[in-house]
Amino acid sequence: MRYDPTNNNLRNLIIGAEQKVPLSDGKEVTAINFDNAATTPILYSVLKEINQFAPWYSSVHRGAGYKSKVSSDIYEQGREVVQSFVNSDKEKDIVIFTKNTTESINMLSFILSQQKYHQKVILSTSMEHAANDLPWRDKFKVDYVEIDKQGRLSIEDLEDKLIRYRGSVKLVSVTGASNVTGYLNPIHKIAALAHKYDAKILVDGAQLVPHTTVDMKAFDTVEHIDYLAFSSHKMYAPFGSGVLIGPKDDFMETNPFLQGGGAIRLVTPGRVQWDEPAGKEEAGTPNIMGVVALTAAIKTLQSVGMDTIYKLEKALYDYAISHMKNIPDIKFYSDPFKGDTISVIPFNLLGIHHDILPLILSGEAGIAVRNGFFCTHPYCERLLGLSENDTLQKYEEDDALFPGMVRVSFGFYNNYKEIDRFINIQNIIAEDKEYYLSKYSKVLSLTQINKEVGRCTNRTNFGC
Structure with missing residues (x-):
């Protein structure tokens, strides 16, 4: 059986699934939450x-x-x-x-x-x-x-x-x-x-x-x-x-x-x-x-079925990976083609710092993702190819944006249309990096970069 998240009605179980959010140009769009690994939305039944x-x-x-x-x-x-x-x-x-x-x-x-x-x-x-x-x-x-x-x-x-x-x-x-x-x-x-x-x-x-x-x-x-x-x-x-x-x-x-x-x-x-x-x-x-x-x-x-939830989220994951791999300059930090995973994808768009890309995704398409080290510092350091000395040195460089990655994570209520919007804006960004860097680097100030390792807030580059 092929699980198609586009054709299920489980989205109706979620409060705020159709909530509108403002874009950088003042227009509103239905929010997309691809940060479920941090905190999920609320069920109506709850x-x-x-x-x-x-x-x-x-x-x-x-x-x-x-x-x-x-x-x-x-x-x-x-x-x-x-x-x-x-x-x-x-x-x-x-x-x-x-x-x-x-x-x-x-x-x-x-x-x-x-x-x-x-x-x-x-x-x-x-x-x-x-x-x-x-x-x-x-x-x-x-x-x-x-x-x-x-x-x-x-x-x-x-x-x-x-x-x-x-x-x-x-x-x-x-x-x-x-x-x-x-x-x-x-x-x-x-x-x-x-x-x-x-x-x-x-x-x-x-x-x-x-x-x-x-x-x-x-x-x-x-x-x-x-x-x-x-x-x-x-x-x-x-x-x-x-x-x-x-x-x-x-x-x-x-x-x-x-x-x-x-x-x-x-x-x-x-x-x-x-x-x-x-x-x-x-x-x-x-x-x-x-x-x-x-x-x-x-x-x-339990009423939805945990096996059903896993298969729905796996379908989302496979669909996203199959399209993300074609985005110019995309770099994955996991092996998405082998073994079992939950619906989490770590990546970077080369040339766009991980602190800036989430701002672009939010401001241009209303998409919420997470970035940083996700409170899993040693693991992320290894995935990024950093030694402990590399990490300490970069941390002490006040004028350098600290390294990290971007994470998308799906819930059972997400769908293919949301992923399509995500893929589309990523392709647009990849084709005109200088424009988006210029626009959103002004939004990102160095004061947002929290130098207190281990302290995790929604707006730090060490986000959980």
Whole structure:
């Protein structure tokens, strides 16, 4: 079956899909969002669920009133929805609600740092987002699994490192899908290798869970995923909720990541008795609106079908690549013709700086894309052919625009007509670079270039 995004009605599920935005000449055009890897738009079903729940909004686990009981029940039911969505073990696993994937991984690093002192090594990879790199650095010895010339993870190097560390690896921490190249990592093969050498696996699912079926698998299988983290804001749900899933036993004897009300059973002047997980890890007032939004989004994604979503987005990806490859001076930073990917394409239009091209696309065609290093600095440096010294030197050159790349990323609601508009404006730009450089270099001032590495905002060249 050929999946044709032009002929599906899933666009009707999205709020703002037909929103008009102004161009540089003052005219208006329907906006095109090709920045879904950063944040997706909102589903109508999510907003509907929020509005229906709003009259019942109350404290969670903190009141005897009827509304409080309703809110508490909905909050706990959210855990069940999440577990079913990724086939987590409902007896052995717990679902902890967090702010986002970043908080989930920071929480897990704190928890694991309190356990098994003889296992002190974390194997991360050279393709990780900062959220799955930095939290490990100050608590463990971290080593990085290599990537090949195309930016794909080396499974051979992973096993070599597992053998070399001889049982001292606590965790293999790996992205399920790259936020830069879109590459899908073989998470179950990686899990089997990790377990073979007495390590566990964390999958950063921020870019994986919204795009394809994820199965954590049973505890008694070698392919079982021990920990999984993901965020609602990449799954068509607002209000800032995230998820960490892992074995309940791993959270029993440790101090919580956050301490305060809701995490405790009893406090005296000299003693604290913590609640059981997951409650112990959810100090403060729970984000019930975020959980309602997330569960509503999950139900809608399930009704569409994750297999359908993957195939629709893959059709968009293939269509875009087949036309982008013919744009003069286009340069890709992934291998778009081999292997499985999600719908993410990193590229540059040679002769147009990556800070300027998004401004042109927005001002001339109403197209939103992302540019920079996408909070995945070492990976992007490698893809661009930069050494660490190269990067540091360029960073210190105040008069030089820092290197980077442009990223387009599709959601299931995008269509071929939008891609056609994108291809058309790219061809126009490529044919008259001097004109567009002159026009938009005036818009881009050097003050927009944020020199604080690691700080990510919508308008910096380090954009996430």
